[in-house]
Amino acid sequence: MSWELLRLHAPALLIAVPLVASFAMPILGRTKLSRGIIALGAMALTSCIAIFLSYTVYTSGVLLYVFGAESPALSIPPDSGGIPIRIIFTIDALSAFMTLIVAIVGFSVFLYSMSSDQRHTGLEGYYTLFLMMIAGILGMVNTGDLFNFFVFLEISSLAGAGLVAFRIEKGKAVEGALKFAVLSTMGALLLLFAVGIFYWQYDALNIAAIASRMQFSLLDQIALVMLVAALAMKCGSVPLHFWTPDAYSMAPSSVTAMLVVSSQASLYGLFRVIFTLYGIKLDWVTVGWIVIALGMLSMFVGVTMAIPQKDVKRLMAYHAISQTGYMLLGVGVGIAVLGDPASLQSYGMAAIDGGLFHIFNHAMYKGLLFLTAGAIIYVTGTRDMNAMGGLGHRMKYTMIFFMIGALAIAGIPPFNGFASKLVIYESVYRFSPVLAIIAMLVSILTLASFVKVFHSVFMGPELPEYDTGREVPLPMLLGMGLLAGIVIVIGIFPAPFIDHLVAPAAQALVNQAGYISAVAGGG
């Protein structure tokens, strides 16, 4: 009985557990022990629910959860005239895929944070915000309601901004957080404006209900522009990327790894809007090329800005922008051939697979790289790479983890970055060879940049100021080790992973009719 109830209400628990733990933290998290138990326990529980939920969705199809209904699957009440009026979570394979990413990175980051952040005060507030951010991201990727998406987006950006500013660092961290918060708020307001436009025309807030009535009128086109602008800004794509390096570099490292996932939840929102909300009714060639152009710009500007950086985390933040470009490129090619079944089958689906696969891989290796950067800063106390050197003598494990992350981001086999980039290169080459060649060039520049970082941080003679430096504590190593393990396992065995996790997610993204009928047929 209780097990059955638990299974039935798993989508609600997924949000409720981190949220309740977050608000319990200021009251119960006064001592180091209780704080650690609540934070890590809540995150572990959330990850378990998330993995269980993903498993359910992958094995038995789209899962609906209707808040406040007599039966959790009763999406359209009998007296509502065919409009789903309650808040509905529509969890399809793509949502499950994103939920899985949050579960894995979230758990590693919390494990890491158990020792990396202990030197600071005010930690109960820190974990309050951190758990709230996790709840926000999970809500964004699972909700089937556009207004609800706005609310969760605001929760994750507000909590994220608070965390970026957490260590004031003579005002510099607050400066980064201010930029992040102002741009997030503007983006969220644009999104709300678009939600208003949809409600005006279609009397609905549910994504599936709007999608089934979509006319693609002039107002819908205006709404599309607003949504794309808002979500492209939130995912850190060029030309609205300038908050990314500031916020990523000034946040505590465990937070930065989670901010990467938060940006990817916005990327998920962008793809969800384009594929599920509009589908083939929009002008797919134009929108596809716009997304490809955003991707190419992000890729190129990101990597060229990264090369001259001296701050190790700022450099990695620019690389994060550049990697976001690969995801936009892959999925953009899929959009550009969306209405052309022959091309979609021959290479479009593969391109979408590649883009989504890269989202997963990026979350793993970028999270790992930011955590290693945090470990380096933890030991040396500086971010400036010119002041570092010879750390490889004392931080052997961190050095190995950094190498794994750096080789993965540069797309070197047998790490996971290679697996997804190969899928992107192959499929994009058949669409347009020039784009694929530029993407490969960007990869080479990425490798060059990380070789430089590796050399200046780990190689060379031991510097006298760091000869008391030791390897970082065990929980940090475990957090990094978990991500590094996944990077290697996926890199060596990508095929089953693509077949069983990525391809169903890509199918779910393209299958607009399936998404609509899951909600409309649920009543």
Next chain:
Amino acid sequence: MIGNLPLITVGLITVIGLFTIVSKRNLIKILMGLNIFEAAVNLFLISIGYREGGIAPIYTNAVQGLMVLPTPQALTLTSIVIGVATTAMLLAFVTIIYRNYGTVDTDRIRELRE
């Protein structure tokens, strides 16, 4: 024409708000622009739910007649609450920046630019 007055107002204050955000250099004024833009979005939500001559959507002892739409009002209420939280946080950030840098001029707050 007169029925479109709320929407014209929405357009007008959206432009004022966005122009303020882009053109001002004082952080407090930028936040004011953000709040003006937010007011525009809230007014837009309210005006799409308005029905000529409608009464408040309360069903208990309701008289017969047209009601305005309740959902946009609920959305607006949520949006106002979120707006208060955002503004409070942003003002706190500005206070900390002023304490550390001694200025709220965006041209002189450039510790992070390279």
